[in-house]
Amino acid sequence: MLFSIDHNIHLFDRACQVIPGGVNSPVRAFRSVGGTPRFITRALGAYIWDANGQRYTDYIGSWGPMILGHGHPAVVEAVQKAVCDGFSFGAPTEREIELAEEVVRQMPSMDMVRLVSSGTEAAMSAIRLARGVTKRSTIIKFEGCYHGHADALLVKAGSGLATLGHPTSAGVPPEVIKHTLVLEYNHLDQLEQAFAEHGKNVACLLMEPICGNMNFVRATDDFVKRCRELCTQYGTLLVFDEVMTGFRVALGGAQSLYAKAIPGFAPDMTILGKVMGGGMPLAAFGGRRAVMEHLAPTGAVYQAGTLSGNPVATACGLATLQEISRPGFFDDLSRKTRAFMSGLCQAASMEGIDFCADSEGGMMGFYLLKTLPQNYAQVMKSDSQLFNQLFHGLLSRGVYIAPALFEAGFVSAAHTNSDIETTVEAAREVFKILSK
Numbered sequence: 001m002l003f004s005i006d007h008n009i010h011l012f013d014r015a016c017q018v019i020p021g022g023v024n025s026p027v028r029a030f031r032s033v034g035g036t037p038r039f040i041t042r043a044l045g046a047y048i049w050d051a052n053g054q055r056y057t058d059y060i061g062s063w064g065p066m067i068l069g070h071g072h073p074a075v076v077e078a079v080q081k082a083v084c085d086g087f088s089f090g091a092p093t094e095r096e097i098e099l100a101e102e103v104v105r106q107m108p109s110m111d112m113v114r115l116v117s118s119g120t121e122a123a124m125s126a127i128r129l130a131r132g133v134t135k136r137s138t139i140i141k142f143e144g145c146y147h148g149h150a151d152a153l154l155v156k157a158g159s160g161l162a163t164l165g166h167p168t169s170a171g172v173p174p175e176v177i178k179h180t181l182v183l184e185y186n187h188l189d190q191l192e193q194a195f196a197e198h199g200k201n202v203a204c205l206l207m208e209p210i211c212g213n214m215n216f217v218r219a220t221d222d223f224v225k226r227c228r229e230l231c232t233q234y235g236t237l238l239v240f241d242e243v244m245t246g247f248r249v250a251l252g253g254a255q256s257l258y259a260k261a262i263p264g265f266a267p268d269m270t271i272l273g274k275v276m277g278g279g280m281p282l283a284a285f286g287g288r289r290a291v292m293e294h295l296a297p298t299g300a301v302y303q304a305g306t307l308s309g310n311p312v313a314t315a316c317g318l319a320t321l322q323e324i325s326r327p328g329f330f331d332d333l334s335r336k337t338r339a340f341m342s343g344l345c346q347a348a349s350m351e352g353i354d355f356c357a358d359s360e361g362g363m364m365g366f367y368l369l370k371t372l373p374q375n376y377a378q379v380m381k382s383d384s385q386l387f388n389q390l391f392h393g394l395l396s397r398g399v400y401i402a403p404a405l406f407e408a409g410f411v412s413a414a415h416t417n418s419d420i421e422t423t424v425e426a427a428r429e430v431f432k433i434l435s436k
């Protein structure tokens with residue numbers, strides 16, 4: 001560091017003058033852990049570099065998309081080629097068909113997909129479609145699940161099932177969320193009660209099958225099974241938000257795992273994003289033909305986008321999906337991620353720190369708790385003070401994990417066994433300090 005100027009601090013000051021909070025998405029501001037966000041100048045493989053030239057092993061991977069690591073040669077080549085042919089046409093291209101074909105091949109619950117530019121947009125459009133198809137207004141979501149920032153989804157539970165939820169953001173009028181029922185994740189009785197009372201009016205039940213926005217909480221097999229049964233019984237569409245888990249926990253998404261445990265299982269609609277775009281703004285929602293054909297121009301549900309199916313983004317997504325569908329890709333990735341989590345568990349246990357972890361494919365989560373939580377209230381019991389110390393301890397040792405307790409982490413194909421061993425060693429040092 002020349003003249004010991006901290007370029008991150010300098011850039012953050014400058015950013016705060018012209019960008020609210022200095023960032024374009026709140027979690028990047030390090031508000032919950034404190035300190036200065038790192039301004040990233042470049043990334044390659046498993047590493048990112050900040051404005052001071054400091055290198056970090058990256059376990060955020062742009063919050064999920066970078067499953068191949070940064071700058072994978074095949075993806076870079078596909079993007080470079082696409083850019084030379086034009087940035088955007090606002091007209092259909094063959095590449096959009098190829099990407100849609102690849103998605104429906106990997107996820108048999110979908111016959112058709114519509115491409116959009118963000119997970120938020122996909123979730124918002126999926127809800128409109130579900131409401132249009134069923135001609136109902138009510139939607140069900142679960143506390144702690146995140147589906148982007150559409151108004152109707154920025155709501156937390158009221159004091160009881162019978163009471164209305166509360167907006168989690170200013171600017172969301174109560175009238176806009178009055179059709180959103182918020183239930184506790186993995187709570188079977190509440191689910192039964194909600195359907196018994198409201199089932200006939202529920203357009204869709206929206207869920208993260210493995211909730212990465214509570215770090216890493218799995219819906220139990222029984223819970224998913226009952227969600228499916230009740231949705232079928234009441235004519236409600238079951239919507240799996242796989243923006244994070246799709247192409248991340250397995251090639252066929254979390255739904256492929258539940259389909260193994262629950263014979264014949266499939267959601268009615270799926271929302272995708274993150275890995276699907278390989279780091280470019282790209283997302284999608286899809287489902288059965290009879291549902292999807294309700295979308296304009298074939299149907300009456302309006303949805304559109306100037307940059308939807310963008311030729312550069314689809315090239316990036318397609319190249320990424322081609323790489324991850326190679327035989328053995330997810331076996332290797334799962335093995336590495338599991339080894340990482342068990343390394344951390346061992347290191348914490350040796351220092352007498354309460355710690356537990358879970359992972360699936362290249363997605364992982366850990367808690368400073370004795371046992372894995374099952375819902376939002378249990379997740380909230382995690383020690384945030386201790387987490388913040390762990391975060392900064394790791395960051396100062398060149399390890400970049402999510403700067404918030406409730407966010408999942410990601411391992412990429414570019415992380416080597418030695419990267420993971422080095423990270424576990426760093427964590428061991430930090431645990432030693434924390435235990436004192």
Ligand SMILES: *Cc1c(COP(=O)(O)O)cnc(C)c1O
Pocket residue numbers: 117118119120121123146147148149208212213241242243244273274283
């Ligand atoms: C990230 C995420 C979204 C929102 O996607 P954006 O592209 O950030 O709008 C929606 N649902 C889930 C499960 C996510 O993880």
